[in-house]
Amino acid sequence: MRKTVFVMLALASGLALAxxxxxxxxxxxxxxxxxxxxxxxxxxxxxxxxxxxxVVSKWKFADFKKTLQKGVNPSGKNLAPTMPRYEKMPFVGSTKPPTDQQIADVLAYIKTLK
Structure with missing residues (x-):
């Protein structure tokens, strides 16, 4: 019984992190x-x-992240080559690729715009 509870807690905490x-x-x-x-x-x-x-206000986080990193929008369309791919490239003012939190922050801001 204890083992089952421990496994369930471990799985639940893993889902929260994801x-x-x-x-x-x-x-x-x-x-x-x-x-x-x-x-x-x-x-x-x-x-x-x-x-x-x-437009982007309807996108989920995973869609926005894929678009920024891979250059493919949720419809499967490749973005123009002039759009930077932020998989390895940093946002302006940074030296590292953007974190999930930074990507979520940008998406949250865009969702405030009409």
Missing amino acids: ADPKGKAASGKTIYTATCQGCHGDKAQGMVGPKLAG
Whole structure:
């Protein structure tokens, strides 16, 4: 019985760790402004890069992460070669590739834009 309870607790804690990070829009705005705004616009309205406001708000974290890292959107479309792939490349102001938390922060900020 004790072994079963221990295994169940271990599995439950593993599932909690696997949950998507909760994004912080204020932190995401800082990253977005430095990294994304030049192409997507100050309100993600689109400029050189496509409009993100309203479009990306429907995406799940995994979709957004895959898009940033692999350059493939949720519809399976490859992004333009001018869009950086952030799998190994850092966001502006960093020396390391973005963390899941940073990606979630940017997504949370974009979701605040209409």
